[in-house]
Amino acid sequence: MSRMPALLYRFSKSAMHALPAWVLRVRPFEVLEIPLADLPAVCLPAVQGIEVRWVASPIEAGELRQLVARRNIDRWDGNASRAAAVWQDGAPIGVLHVALDSFDEPELGVAFRLAAGDAWLHSAVVAPPYRRQGVYRQLLAFALESLRREGLHRALLGVTVGNETSRRAHASQGGRHVGRVSAVRCLGLSACLIGGAVRRVEADRNGRGGPTLLTVGHG
Numbered sequence: 001m002s003r004m005p006a007l008l009y010r011f012s013k014s015a016m017h018a019l020p021a022w023v024l025r026v027r028p029f030e031v032l033e034i035p036l037a038d039l040p041a042v043c044l045p046a047v048q049g050i051e052v053r054w055v056a057s058p059i060e061a062g063e064l065r066q067l068v069a070r071r072n073i074d075r076w077d078g079n080a081s082r083a084a085a086v087w088q089d090g091a092p093i094g095v096l097h098v099a100l101d102s103f104d105e106p107e108l109g110v111a112f113r114l115a116a117g118d119a120w121l122h123s124a125v126v127a128p129p130y131r132r133q134g135v136y137r138q139l140l141a142f143a144l145e146s147l148r149r150e151g152l153h154r155a156l157l158g159v160t161v162g163n164e165t166s167r168r169a170h171a172s173q174g175g176r177h178v179g180r181v182s183a184v185r186c187l188g189l190s191a192c193l194i195g196g197a198v199r200r201v202e203a204d205r206n207g208r209g210g211p212t213l214l215t216v217g218h219g
């Protein structure tokens with residue numbers, strides 16, 4: 001990875017997260033889509049001693065607190081808001097959340113409404129000591145194949161501009177750029193610029209102060 005964008009990404013992320021969420025949040029991100037009908041045959045490295053599966057209960061969801069923000073655990077329902085995780089010796093070492101009907105980013109003031117057949121992947125993380133060993137590759141392949149078997153057609157996700165690690169990890173499993181969102185929320189006011197296949201859902205706009213509703217067409 002080129003070091004400059006990666007360093008800029010890390011610096012701007014930590015600088016902004018030093019401020020409370022209500023003061024300022026900025027996130028320019030690419031929207032990627034992964035068609036589920038023609039998933040690439042992924043050559044999975046053998047990661048020893050791990051188990052990959054859907055999180056099956058609120059207790060298991062609570063065990064993810066070391067890895068993800070509290071709001072992801074709170075919105076887990078095992079169905080329209082679920083999580084796939086990698087476990088080693090009974091402890092989660094990686095997680096990927098999946099939303100099926102809608103995906104809200106309250107800190108940014110945007111919310112995606114998902115079409116039938118679409119899933120939104122978010123809040124993917126592998127614990128630092130386990131990175132670069134193929135753990136996420138295995139987790140993502142598991143989640144995509146499970147969603148395909150359920151009859152879903154497409155996985156979508158937002159990759160923050162500069163997060164080259166995430167962009168590559170998803171591109172290697174068929175992820176391609178279909179749109180872009182630059183969202184900012186400052187002191188309760190939000191604005192966003194969109195491009196590509198990302199569209200506003202004007203008719204459903206949730207009134208003053210509500211999130212900007214977005215959807216992703218077919219690019």
Ligand SMILES: CC(C)(COP(=O)(O)OP(=O)(O)OC[C@H]1O[C@@H](n2cnc3c(N)ncnc32)[C@H](O)[C@@H]1OP(=O)(O)O)[C@@H](O)C(=O)NCCC(=O)NCCS
Binds near residue numbers: 126127136159168
């Ligand atoms: C992104 C993340 C989940 C990847 O997890 P991981 O288990 O280390 O990834 P894997 O080892 O399975 O690697 C999968 C692919 O990701 C890419 N990748 C992973 N780490 C990378 C790095 N440091 N630099 C460049 N590419 C990288 C590669 O394409 C890799 O495939 P390859 O090994 O065949 O080259 C992990 O780095 C992470 O938790 N990052 C912080 C949170 C984050 O950015 N999440 C994404 C939000 S959309």
